[in-house]
Every structure is written in C-alpha cells, then in structure tokens.
Amino acid sequence: MIQVRRLGPQIGAEITGVDVRTLDDASFDTIYRAWLDYNVIVIRDQKLTLPEYVRYSRRFGPLELHPSKSTRHPQAPEVTFLGVNKFDADGKLNMRIYRRGAGGWHTDGSYEQVPFKATQLYAVAIPSRGGDTYFASCYASYAALPDPLKQRLQGLRGAYVYGARIKDGEALLNPEDRKAPPALHPLLRTHPETGRPVLYFDPNKLQRIDGLSHEDSERLIAELRTYMVQQGADYTHQWRKGDIVIWDNRCSYHKAAGDYPPEEDRIHWRVSIKDAA
Ligand SMILES: O=C(O)CCC(=O)C(=O)O
Ligand SMILES: [Fe+2]
16 A cells, blocks of 8 residues: 655655556556655665666656766666766776765756756665765745845846866766757746746856856855755655655755765666656
8 A cells, every 4th residue: 555654844755555666557646746745755675677667767757868978877878877887997986976966966957958857766786874865945945035036036047067067077978978058947947847936056067147247147156055955845865775766856956975985885777857848
C-alpha cells in the first residue's frame, strides 16, 4: 500500500510501499502529486537494472542528454554517471568528479533554452559517512523577497551559461561544447504546473543579469544569493543504497555536500528530465 510521509517542514517526502518496476498509473499519480506538493521525493529500497531505471524515469517526461558527454553511461547515454572515474590515470583525485554539484546552491539545466524539469538520482553505491544532498525551496525564496525587490526584479532576466561562475566550470564539457550562447530566463517565474511564483536563480551559471551594468548585475546577484535558503524550507537527504530521489528544478535549489571519504564509492545514475517547451 503506497504511503507518503513528509520529511521536511515545506519540502521533501518519502514514498513507501512501492516497487517502481511494477507501479500502476494510480500509484504513479500519487507520487507525481506528492512531487508537485513537496518538490523532492525519496523512494527507498529499489533494486533496478539500467533499463528498468530509464523506463521508470520516462514516466516523468522525456529524458534529456546531458551536455557532459564524457560522464554519460556507455550503455545508456540518457543516464549520467556521478562519482565514476574519480581518480585520474596518475591516481590523483579528480575534484570535478568528486565535488560535482558541491560548488554551491544551484538548479540543473538553467543554461538550456528550456531548463530541466527534474533531475533524478538512483543510489548505486553510498559511502559510510558524508555525501548528503541539500535541498531548499525556491517558493520560500520568492516569499521572503521584500516587495520593493520583487518590483525591481519584474521583467529582469538572467543570462545562464554552463559553469559560468565557477573556476574551470566547463571542465566536464568536451572542448567543442564549451561556447554555447547564454540562455535567458526571468528571475521571477511561475511554476508551469502549480502556478506558484518562484525566485529562479542559479549563481553558479548566471553570467550576468541582462540589461544591467556589470556593477549593478554583480550587486543584485550578491543580494539574491542571500534569499536562496530560507529557514524551515530546506531538507537534507542522507543517502541509502537503493534510494531514488527526484527533485523539481523549477522550484528547488540543491547542492551536494562533497565531503565523503574519497577512497570510498559514491555512485549515482542520474537522469535529466525535459520540460514541455
Ligand atoms: O551528487 C549530488 O548529491 C547532487 C549532484 C548534483 O548537483 C546533480 O546531480 O545535479
Ligand atoms: Fe545539480
């Protein structure tokens, strides 16, 4: 019997009593609704092959091929490997792989013309300690903005490029994929399915705020950073092997802790789910 249990005060819910390989439509609807309500959904104890994972993921929408081609799964290009090939040939820890997603609060796919609807991770190997993923609500960020700031943000758009604001941010891209033009998105967006307003913001990939001087853009970016994580609107996920976690990139921020023992494995299969254009 499917059950939904709230995890954080505003975001995060755990689903129990399901095997995603044999889920009927009514149970999937329950998961999808809970996902819209709680933004981050955890399903424990799943034992999946790669094709089973891909098949389940597609129920949320078509899958996007991630631009980091070198980290795509060799047998399924729509799946990205996280935590694989962590050591270079000379035995040195590759920090781009080890700390992937740990460079700061962000939302996935903001550099796309249509940003990713969702990201889903399946935990294949989990270290003995550390390696959590942190989540925060963009609805709460919007709600915390003072009215004059909301007014200033009306009509402003961010220009997003993969890795724009982190050192060697494009390192996981092939050289030929590094010069994509920025994607422009309003800083205040309405979630297409819930109709609720959000602060849509990703300082890692935000090259500049369109139409502002460099100084004004930098000042506003610094100011908006302070609204990303609101007290009582976060959730920390402590992974167990077999967990599936899906988050809504249209209304949540996340980051990896990036703190687990590097000699241990932390491996996820990741899919990026497309939004309707
Ligand atoms: O590994 C994690 O905890 C999250 C990594 C991340 O940011 C992502 O997969 O988009
Ligand atoms: Fe991410």
